[in-house]
Amino acid sequence: xxxxxxxxxxxxxxxxxxxxxxxxxxxxxxxxxxxxxxxxxxxxxxxxxxxxxxxxxxxxxxxxxxxxxxxxxxxxxxxxxxxxxxxxxxxxxxxxxxxxxxxxxxxxxxxxxxxxxxxxxxxxxxxxxxxxxxxxxxxxxxxxxxxxxxxxxxxxxxxxxxxxxxxxxxxxxxxxxxxxxxxxxxxxxxxxxxxxxxxxxxxxxxxxxxxxxxxxxxxxxxxxxxxxxxxxxxxxxxxxxxxxxxxxxxxxxxxxxxxxxxxxxxxxxxxxxxxxxxxxxxxxxxxxxxxxxxxxxxxxxxxxxxxxxxxx
Amino acid sequence: xxxxxxxxxxxxxxxxxxxxxxxxxxxxxxxxxxxxxxxxxxxxxxxxxxxxxxxxxxxxxxxxxxxxxxxxxxxxxxxxxxxxxxxxxxxxxxxxxxxxxxxxxxxxxxxxxxxxxxxxxxxxxxxxxxxxxxxxxxxxxxxxxxxxxxxxxxxxxxxxxxxxxxxxxxxxxxxxxxxxxxxxxxxxxxxxxxxxxxxxxxxxxxxxxxxxxxxxxxxxxxxxxxxxxxxxxxxxxxxxxxxxxxxxxxxxxxxxxxxxxxxxxxxxxxxxxxxxxxxxxxxxxxxxxxxxxxxxxxxxxxxxxxxxxxxxxxxxxxxxxxxxx
Numbered sequence: 001x002x003x004x005x006x007x008x009x010x011x012x013x014x015x016x017x018x019x020x021x022x023x024x025x026x027x028x029x030x031x032x033x034x035x036x037x038x039x040x041x042x043x044x045x046x047x048x049x050x051x052x053x054x055x056x057x058x059x060x061x062x063x064x065x066x067x068x069x070x071x072x073x074x075x076x077x078x079x080x081x082x083x084x085x086x087x088x089x090x091x092x093x094x095x096x097x098x099x100x101x102x103x104x105x106x107x108x109x110x111x112x113x114x115x116x117x118x119x120x121x122x123x124x125x126x127x128x129x130x131x132x133x134x135x136x137x138x139x140x141x142x143x144x145x146x147x148x149x150x151x152x153x154x155x156x157x158x159x160x161x162x163x164x165x166x167x168x169x170x171x172x173x174x175x176x177x178x179x180x181x182x183x184x185x186x187x188x189x190x191x192x193x194x195x196x197x198x199x200x201x202x203x204x205x206x207x208x209x210x211x212x213x214x215x216x217x218x219x220x221x222x223x224x225x226x227x228x229x230x231x232x233x234x235x236x237x238x239x240x241x242x243x244x245x246x247x248x249x250x251x252x253x254x255x256x257x258x259x260x261x262x263x264x265x266x267x268x269x270x271x272x273x274x275x276x277x278x279x280x281x282x283x284x285x286x287x288x289x290x291x292x293x294x295x296x297x298x299x300x301x302x303x304x305x306x307x308x309x310x311x312x
Numbered sequence: 313x314x315x316x317x318x319x320x321x322x323x324x325x326x327x328x329x330x331x332x333x334x335x336x337x338x339x340x341x342x343x344x345x346x347x348x349x350x351x352x353x354x355x356x357x358x359x360x361x362x363x364x365x366x367x368x369x370x371x372x373x374x375x376x377x378x379x380x381x382x383x384x385x386x387x388x389x390x391x392x393x394x395x396x397x398x399x400x401x402x403x404x405x406x407x408x409x410x411x412x413x414x415x416x417x418x419x420x421x422x423x424x425x426x427x428x429x430x431x432x433x434x435x436x437x438x439x440x441x442x443x444x445x446x447x448x449x450x451x452x453x454x455x456x457x458x459x460x461x462x463x464x465x466x467x468x469x470x471x472x473x474x475x476x477x478x479x480x481x482x483x484x485x486x487x488x489x490x491x492x493x494x495x496x497x498x499x500x501x502x503x504x505x506x507x508x509x510x511x512x513x514x515x516x517x518x519x520x521x522x523x524x525x526x527x528x529x530x531x532x533x534x535x536x537x538x539x540x541x542x543x544x545x546x547x548x549x550x551x552x553x554x555x556x557x558x559x560x561x562x563x564x565x566x567x568x569x570x571x572x573x574x575x576x577x578x579x580x581x582x583x584x585x586x587x588x589x590x591x592x593x594x595x596x597x598x599x600x601x602x603x604x605x606x607x608x609x610x611x612x613x614x615x616x617x618x619x620x621x622x623x624x625x626x627x628x629x630x631x632x633x634x635x636x637x
Contacts, residue, residue, distance in 0.1 A: 209413065210408055210410065210413035210414050211413065211414055211415055211416040211417075213365070213370050213406075213408070213414075214406070214407075214408060214414040214415070214416075214476070214479075215416065216370055216400065217368060217370055217400055217401065217405065217406035217480075218400065218401035218405070218427070218428045218431060218479065218480075218482075218483075219397045219398065219399070219400035219401030219402055219428075219431050219432060219483070220397075220401075220427060220428075220431050221397065221431070222393075224427065224431070228419070228427070229416050229419075232418055233416070233417070233418060236418075306418060307417070307418055308417075308418060308420075308463045308465075309417060309418075309463070309465050
């Protein structure tokens, strides 16, 4: 199958995934105890007010009618109106999504940028002091909870040294990056530890391969042997790992956005769950699912590009 | 005798192991003349592959190597890394047993040939490509221009070994170290690859050290043979002489354990027992426990490697009796 055909097939696979997630998320949202009306009106609302609001929101309809309505609109790209915020869900998400995407992307770049060179040093110096030092440092990174790392960075670099803002999202590209650097670093630390460990092990394994000896026997320089022959083969498994971790990273963004007051979808999700804002919960879950699916697709493409044995 | 191209002297390789140092190679000496094919033959674990890899220092950091590997007046074992790299590939090339493992799976055959050419300089991109096609033709791979874009997994086993030979020949080495180059291949392909190697050696005037456990391969291709046992060379000489009249009990036993192509239906005689453990010092001859000619001093004194015939050396106390059989 050609590469273009493979990409098309993978994109088509996202459609059923999308529908299945839609159904699951519709049911799950309604399985949450409580409902948006009691969340909005409180305990002391009159019976009459509750009935009126339920009718207004369409919550008095049978569940399957609600689902068909939801599914029908969803296919047209209409996710309804937020119950809590009273604005179209698409508008809310469009406003909040960029911050989370930038945060996640920046965290990935930082994690990879931190992990790859250090894994390389650790593996080529395996068993010596640089290896021990790097592994110990990452062990600390891996075992520290995200919220704790976040608070620590916030206390030292924002509140203490005042190098970075305490929270918010800033204006313009530079402002966004400046505001998101600390939260991204928070997210990146444990992620990069996972990448570092995986890549270090992969490099050590590839170093044992006979093609490395053959490459050396050709008289290639150490640099060419390590980068061209070792690193490229070792990255194969790491690329998969990074792709699979995108979902985890989005989950981590929920905590990080709360700590750093970043107006992203992570916080939106938490707020919506508390408000039982069904339309927002549903739409947001779908959007995140699509992002994860796309991340898997990109992973597969990179994998194909790196490894000719895939796809042909 | 002319000055040898490669002269290995008292080569020793040890690997640290939990029970003590494993002496994988224990005082090996041999020489290779220009254009000559020398066989290094022995059972698995006799140290023949380790010997080969020690010459151009391809062994891991865990190996401790001593002795000399004199190459055109310089000791390869003492050469600085940079100077050694100029020898590797350019003057001494190596091919391995399992071509699929020796080729990098994510690079095309062309990239793997051309990087050899690039490492030793002198050609631009276009000339490298032309030379790569030429090399594939030399090892019998047709339509090289398209084959350059293939990946190793798209080749058959025999083609892969041909490709590694093309890679090894890229910089026109004077010596090819071949580590069991046919062992992983089908019997029919084995023969093709051996014929290719002998033809290339003759055409290019390239010397070769052929490591194998197969005496048939040695008989077919080599001029001289070194028989290895327990990390030592126990017998060396011209193939015809050694095979016709072995002087070491191990060589004799090895020849009896091998089917003779055209000979009468003689029963094969397997060698009883196992090769010795190499993590403990062996006081006498390492073959003594399995030897049919064993005498008292074999257990206590290591036999010297001495000349037993005009061009034949053996390390066996019973050389006279073995030769008389």
